[in-house]
Amino acid sequence: MTTLSSLNAATTLALTPLVSRVNPTAEADTDVSSLASLSPSAIVTIPSASGLAVLQTYTPEGTLTATAPVLSWASENSDAVSLRMMGNYAAQTMAGHFAGLGSALLDRFKTTGSDYAQSISISSTTGLAPVGQGAGSPSGQIGLTIRTKSGVTVEIALGSEDGGLSVSIKSSGALSESERNALAKLSDGFQQAIDGLSAVPPKLDLSGLAQFDTSALAAVNFHYTVTGDGDENISASYAQDSSARSLSVTSAAGTMNVKVDTSHSALWGTSAQRAASVASYLQQFDHANSRGHGNAALMSMFEDGFAQMNEDYGTPSGETLPGAAYSPALQQSDQAMLTGLADFSASITDTSTSPNPMRPGEVDSFSYQVAQSTELEGSAREGKISQTQQSHLSASYHQALQGGGKPVLTSSKNSQNYDYVRIDDSAGSAVQMATARGVLLNATLTQSSEQNTRDSKYERGSLVSDVNTPRETSRSVDLLSMLEPLIDNGDATRDTAAWQQALSTIHAMILLNNAAN
Numbered sequence: 448m449t450t451l452s453s454l455n456a457a458t459t460l461a462l463t464p465l466v467s468r469v470n471p472t473a474e475a476d477t478d479v480s481s482l483a484s485l486s487p488s489a490i491v492t493i494p495s496a497s498g499l500a501v502l503q504t505y506t507p508e509g510t511l512t513a514t515a516p517v518l519s520w521a522s523e524n525s526d527a528v529s530l531r532m533m534g535n536y537a538a539q540t541m542a543g544h545f546a547g548l549g550s551a552l553l554d555r556f557k558t559t560g561s562d563y564a565q566s567i568s569i570s571s572t573t574g575l576a577p578v579g580q581g582a583g584s585p586s587g588q589i590g591l592t593i594r595t596k597s598g599v600t601v602e603i604a605l606g607s608e609d610g611g612l613s614v615s616i617k618s619s620g621a622l623s624e625s626e627r628n629a630l631a632k633l634s635d636g637f638q639q640a641i642d643g644l645s646a647v648p649p650k651l652d653l654s655g656l657a658q659f660d661t662s663a664l665a666a667v668n669f670h671y672t673v674t675g676d677g678d679e680n681i682s683a684s685y686a687q688d689s690s691a692r693s694l695s696v697t698s699a700a701g702t703m704n705v706k707v708d709t710s711h712s713a714l715w716g717t718s719a720q721r722a723a724s725v726a727s728y729l730q731q732f733d734h735a736n737s738r739g740h741g742n743a744a745l746m747s748m749f750e751d752g753f754a755q756m757n758e759d760y761g762t763p764s765g766e767t768l769p770g771a772a773y774s775p776a777l778q779q780s781d782q783a784m785l786t787g788l789a790d791f792s793a794s795i796t797d798t799s800t801s802p803n804p805m806r807p808g809e810v811d812s813f814s815y816q817v818a819q820s821t822e823l824e825g826s827a828r829e830g831k832i833s834q835t836q837q838s839h840l841s842a843s844y845h846q847a848l849q850g851g852g853k854p855v856l857t858s859s860k861n862s863q864n865y866d867y868v869r870i871d872d873s874a875g876s877a878v879q880m881a882t883a884r885g886v887l888l889n890a891t892l893t894q895s896s897e898q899n900t901r902d903s904k905y906e907r908g909s910l911v912s913d914v915n916t917p918r919e920t921s922r923s924v925d926l927l928s929m930l931e932p933l934i935d936n937g938d939a940t941r942d943t944a945a946w947q948q949a950l951s952t953i954h955a956m957i958l959l960n961n962a963a964n
């Protein structure tokens with residue numbers, strides 16, 4: 448006669464700890480044999496012991512409990528990178544998954560330039576992913592592609608998906624010792640870029656990548672993407688070579704792009720000039736964001752990216768401004784009338800919203816663009832220089848009548864008391880100069896700005912006023928007339944303190960911030 452053993456006995460069997468993954472079925476079979484010797488009756492365990500280490504039960508919410516994780520490695524796992532992955536795999540955030548992993552990968556190049564791949568995948572003893580680490584969890588992909596001066600391409604990839612981790616390094620050829628060292632020096636910068644974008648809210652920290660060793664490396668391309676994480680989704684990319692830098696970020700908050708043309712080192716000013724110009728632009732960005740009620744976190748990233756990409760352009764090529772090659776004083780005056788920054792274009796756009804259910808066409812929006820372009824004509828003995836800076840702000844927002852904060856708008860007329868403000872601003876600053884045989888022939892500054900503000904006021908849903916307020920300013924300055932007295936009395940040639948003070952005054956005047964505000 449065949450009988451079923453009690454479920455208590457089966458439960459006892461199923462709770463036997465799993466001490467080896469080599470042959471769990473054999474372990475279970477041994478336990479079944481010992482139990483069978485206790486009774487002539489056939490024993491059937493429910494569930495079957497084969498392949499199970501823990502009897503699964505369900506929580507009141509319907510999720511599985513006691514799902515002990517099982518780790519599977521792609522290869523031998525005693526190296527430093529694998530040990531880092533072992534410490535990271537159970538983290539519940541992208542920051543935790545990638546903590547120290549990028550720097551650990553690049554540190555390998557201190558001793559070896561060989562290809563490398565490793566992965567760790569996770570499942571429970573039931574064959575199901577542990578809670579929080581299943582197919583519905585966020586995924587992250589990170590890539591760093593480096594091209595050396597000798598033409599070798601190194602591709603580095605990090606991935607986090609379904610709770611597992613994967614890393615790889617592939618090289619198109621053998622690396623020299625100097626190339627390995629240059630890659631290893633990027634380890635901190637690579638990790639800082641990862642940590643910044645993994646933070647909540649995300650931040651940009653690109654300085655370490657931007658300052659790579661140009662004697663050994665020719666180009667760096669970095670990308671970071673997180674999907675499946677709702678409002679925390681983000682995609683970012685940064686590329687740099689000897690002639691250009693570009694940054695792009697897209698998140699739930701909006702998008703931003705910055706491009707810098709570093710192909711003309713004659714435009715690069717001193718570090719003090721660049722710092723002053725960057726500080727002026729950051730002040731202008733803050734003003735635009737405040738005026739247009741933009742997203743503060745996204746603007747902070749935009750400012751960080753702009754500042755870091757213009758912090759240091761590397762070693763100049765020796766190119767000089769046209770017409771200024773044989774006169775140090777002329778080189779100084781020409782440079783003072785330029786920003787000292789490489790030409791660039793930058794934009795930021797917030798994700799638009801429609802907060803008023805009674806007027807969905809009224810959107811809260813913010814879009815800002817800024818750019819600099821320079822034209823150089825002539826030779827070392829004579830030439831013309833023209834540099835233009837431009838900005839444009841387009842924004843709209845709702846503002847409460849009382850207190851000036853965001854109104855709470857519903858379908859009730861009682862909530863419909865607010866200002867709807869639309870802004871359209873533009874500004875420009877242009878410098879033109881001409882030189883010949885070591886003499887500054889002319890130099891002029893032209894600046895203008897236009898501001899248009901339209902304010903529609905509603906009370907209990909009725910439009911009570913609609914006012915458009917335009918504002919225009921413009922000016923033109925003869926910069927040469929400011930310098931001629933100092934040139935005539937020899938201050939320029941002697942490079943006196945008065946000459947340097949005049950140059951600093953002119954440099955502050957030509958910045959776009961003076962036109963925009």
